[in-house]
Amino acid sequence: MSHLRREIVKVLFQRRTYVGWVGLLAIPFIMTLALRLSSDQPPHGEGPPFFSSIAGNGLFVPLAALAFLSFFLLPLVSSMTGSFVIAGEAETGTLKTLLTRPVGRGGVLLAKWFVAILYVAVGLALVGLGGAVAGGLVFGFHPLTTLSGGQVGVAHALGLIALAYLIGLAGMACIVSLAVALSTLTDSSLTAAVATLVIVLVLEALGQFSYFDFLKPYLFTARFEDWFNLLRQPIPWRPIWEALLVYGGSVIVLVTLALGVFRRKDILS
Amino acid sequence: MSETAPLTADGRRPAPEAGAGRRVVLSTHQLTKDFKGLRAVDHLDLSVCEGDVFGFLGPNGAGKTTTIRMILGLIYPTEGYAQILDHRVPDQRLDALRHVGGFVDVPAFYNSMSARRNLRMLGRMSGEVSEARIDEVLDMVGLSERGDSRVGSYSHGMRQRLGIAQALIHRPALVILDEPTSGLDPQGMKDVRELVRELGRQGTTVFLSSHLLHEVEQVCNRAVIMNKGRIVVQGPVSELRPARMWVKVLTGDQPRAAEVLRRLLGPGDVTDGGEYLRVAAGDGLVPEMVRRLVAAGIDVRAVVPAVEQGLEDFFLELTGDSAEASQETERPHDPSEATP
Numbered sequence: 001m002s003h004l005r006r007e008i009v010k011v012l013f014q015r016r017t018y019v020g021w022v023g024l025l026a027i028p029f030i031m032t033l034a035l036r037l038s039s040d041q042p043p044h045g046e047g048p049p050f051f052s053s054i055a056g057n058g059l060f061v062p063l064a065a066l067a068f069l070s071f072f073l074l075p076l077v078s079s080m081t082g083s084f085v086i087a088g089e090a091e092t093g094t095l096k097t098l099l100t101r102p103v104g105r106g107g108v109l110l111a112k113w114f115v116a117i118l119y120v121a122v123g124l125a126l127v128g129l130g131g132a133v134a135g136g137l138v139f140g141f142h143p144l145t146t147l148s149g150g151q152v153g154v155a156h157a158l159g160l161i162a163l164a165y166l167i168g169l170a171g172m173a174c175i176v177s178l179a180v181a182l183s184t185l186t187d188s189s190l191t192a193a194v195a196t197l198v199i200v201l202v203l204e205a206l207g208q209f210s211y212f213d214f215l216k217p218y219l220f221t222a223r224f225e226d227w228f229n230l231l232r233q234p235i236p237w238r239p240i241w242e243a244l245l246v247y248g249g250s251v252i253v254l255v256t257l258a259l260g261v262f263r264r265k266d267i268l269s
Numbered sequence: 270m271s272e273t274a275p276l277t278a279d280g281r282r283p284a285p286e287a288g289a290g291r292r293v294v295l296s297t298h299q300l301t302k303d304f305k306g307l308r309a310v311d312h313l314d315l316s317v318c319e320g321d322v323f324g325f326l327g328p329n330g331a332g333k334t335t336t337i338r339m340i341l342g343l344i345y346p347t348e349g350y351a352q353i354l355d356h357r358v359p360d361q362r363l364d365a366l367r368h369v370g371g372f373v374d375v376p377a378f379y380n381s382m383s384a385r386r387n388l389r390m391l392g393r394m395s396g397e398v399s400e401a402r403i404d405e406v407l408d409m410v411g412l413s414e415r416g417d418s419r420v421g422s423y424s425h426g427m428r429q430r431l432g433i434a435q436a437l438i439h440r441p442a443l444v445i446l447d448e449p450t451s452g453l454d455p456q457g458m459k460d461v462r463e464l465v466r467e468l469g470r471q472g473t474t475v476f477l478s479s480h481l482l483h484e485v486e487q488v489c490n491r492a493v494i495m496n497k498g499r500i501v502v503q504g505p506v507s508e509l510r511p512a513r514m515w516v517k518v519l520t521g522d523q524p525r526a527a528e529v530l531r532r533l534l535g536p537g538d539v540t541d542g543g544e545y546l547r548v549a550a551g552d553g554l555v556p557e558m559v560r561r562l563v564a565a566g567i568d569v570r571a572v573v574p575a576v577e578q579g580l581e582d583f584f585l586e587l588t589g590d591s592a593e594a595s596q597e598t599e600r601p602h603d604p605s606e607a608t609p
Binding site: 097 | 338341342343344345362363364365366367369371372373374375376377378379380381382386390391393394395435
């Protein structure tokens with residue numbers, strides 16, 4: 001617990017923490033404002049998923065924001081957050097300050113990893129809440145039209161939105177874990193962040209080619225849209241559980257790798 | 270902490286006998302580190318006893334910082350191990366680090382936090398730390414008035430001082446300081462040296478890495494000189510001097526004085542330096558020289574060191590081109606300390 005408390009305090013004392021959260025919070029408000037003011041809205045069925053539905057129902061705003069951010073901005077934030085975990089502290093020299101204290105390297109790494117995920121979770125929560133507030137204020141809340149054509153009530157829809165965000169967070173946890181693993185291999189957080197993004201893009205590209213279909217069930221990047229299934233009636237839970245299984249497996253493998261490297265790493269910077 | 274040896278009149282601790290009834294706080298045993306085929310530290314054996322203010326000297330690239338990193342468990346040795354009290358590093362790193370405070374290279378902190386919060390956070394990693402103790406160490410390093418300022422606003426010198434404060438916060442048995450006066454102004458250097466001396470007086474064992482040899486002469490009682498990853502010499506600082514020192518002698522009758530001194534010391538040890546006679550004489554020979562001259566009715570006007578040949582010259586003499594011959598020049602204080 002002391003590791004966690006220390007890492008949380010450190011994150012809360014960093015200015016960039018709040019810059020990142022404010023930036024994420026601004027996205028749903030900007031989206032809502034742009035749509036409200038736009039006279040040239042995309043026709044139904046075009047543009048990013050749910051985008052065309054925003055104008056009619058505030059409940060779509062947090063879902064659209066999640067879909068919009070999941071493609072690039074959230075992976076970017078996740079990779080940057082994860083990459084700072086070890087490499088960033090090595091850059092600033094504080095890693096050696098920490099490790100000259102009687103603390104286990106494994107505990108330090110796990111606490112940092114957890115707090116990085118917590119940071120992304122708070123960012124996602126701000127997007128969701130910001131989307132709900134902005135959408136509610138501008139468009140009001142109405143029963144949600146699902147992808148299957150049916151409708152669910154406002155309370156049920158809010159539950160589905162919360163679940164969608166949790167699944168989105170699980171996907172981002174994979175990227176954070178990948179970035180943490182890479183950050184144990186370098187003393188440059190920028191290198192770790194860029195490497196993470198490159199790997200995510202390559203994995204996403206692999207998922208696009210039928211030749212690599214045999215890999216698809218194991219790629220966490222191929223599961224980022226699986227939460228859309230929550231908006232079908234009845235909800236097909238199998239792909240959602242499969243996605244969570246892939247996410248969980250990826251996180252375990254990546255964190256184990258990070259622990260293995262970090263425990264034997266020579267701290268030279 | 271056990272009782273330590275009494276201080277001399279100038280506040281320095283007399284050279285202790287390594288291992289003579291005193292507990293060994295830090296030792297290294299065949300400690301070796303290779304980096305991609307390059308041997309940075311080569312089978313290093315040293316021991317630091319309780320109460321020592323131990324100088325760790327060497328030119329850049331000698332392997333000092335690599336050694337400290339291994340002692341602190343930051344890097345893994347290729348061979349050998351370090352031992353802090355009864356705990357081996359790296360195998361028992363956590364137990365060992367409970368007894369150590371220190372820093373390596375430039376001390377680094379969380380810039381967005383105050384010095385006080387940094388100390389609180391780092392101190393708690395080694396056990397409970399009271400606010401009174403934080404105040405005390407801030408006061409010791411002269412940062413009381415800036416304790417609540419963000420470390421990001423600190424100068425290099427203030428960071429160095431804060432580095433010492435964080436090393437002391439949990440009252441460790443062993444304090445390891447890597448070039449603590451690096452980048453400080455003269456007053457800052459003086460303050461830090463005085464602080465290290467004070468730690469020694471209080472019985473704290475200090476392991477001080479430095480390339481400033483006069484600094485080691487001023488504050489340490491024992492020292493190791495290291496070059497190219499190997500120990501060149503180790504022992505009490507007072508013994509890390511050339512056996513012979515040159516003095517300049519001015520008398521009322523230089524030719525007769527030269528004759529008297531040549532009889533005493535031998536012809537090769539007295540040369541005509543123009544206005545002065547240049548005489549090779551150890552510290553113990555100067556009084557006898559003066560007595561002989563006076564007994565011969567010669568008016569002695571001055572006896573001054575011909576060259577200020579202290580540890581610095583000795584260090585250059587040893588490390589200049591003698592790395593290969595390091596084993597030959599080794600002058601361990603205690604046979605058990607001899608490097609293999």
